[in-house]
Amino acid sequence: MHEINYTPLLLSFKVAGISTSVVFVAGVLFARLMARKTFFGKSLLESIFLLPLVLPPTVVGFGLLILFGKHGLIGSWLSSWFGIQIVFSWLGAVIASVVVSFPLMYQSAVASFEQVDRKLENAARTMGASEWRVFWTISFPLAWPGLLAGLVLAFARGLGEFGATLMLAGYIPGKTDTIPLAIYFAVEAGDMEQASFWVTIIVALGFSTIMWLNWWSRRHMRRFAHEQKKE
Incomplete structure (x- = not known):
């Protein structure tokens, strides 16, 4: 077996780690808002949040390309003001x-x-606790099991992302070659040995x-x- 370049593994963990951190913070904040508040346009906003679940990854990638491309709404602004290029980058x-x-x-x-009991939150408020303290001492700890499950699933999904990544970041060895992209282009090049290696790695993960x-x-x-029985 020829020497394996481990850049795809390192890059995949880097991308998945950063994206999962962003997704966790944003997901918790928006979920807390949507679970506790009722406002005009709530259903529309939630539909937008969940839309990537039902769209093909290439369609998601195309939309991101329109937004973050050189002449895109966000991409042109980032490029002209900060010199940041999103397309063909990690x-x-x-x-x-x-x-x-x-x-x-x-x-x-x-x-x-x-699923968090609102009575517990309201009890804390009547005792003078701020919303911030109610969240960190009651809501967040009680919701943690589900939040952890979402965190793990988001990390796994980020690690295996292919279609949208290919559309937006492209395939540049050593720069944007995550494991899924490395597998695809190894097969395209007829290097089944390397493709099999990366398939084994990502299946194991x-x-x-x-x-x-x-x-x-x-x-x-x-x-x-056990705790319920004790009570």
């Missing part, structure tokens, strides 16, 4: 990963916050993620059932 891969993984984090977060999440979920449920 930043493009991060943005693509954020967009496609956000719905997974958002859905999990909304479901988690909706995905399988490990699912196994850990299932194990953690069962452990959490057993702990919850």
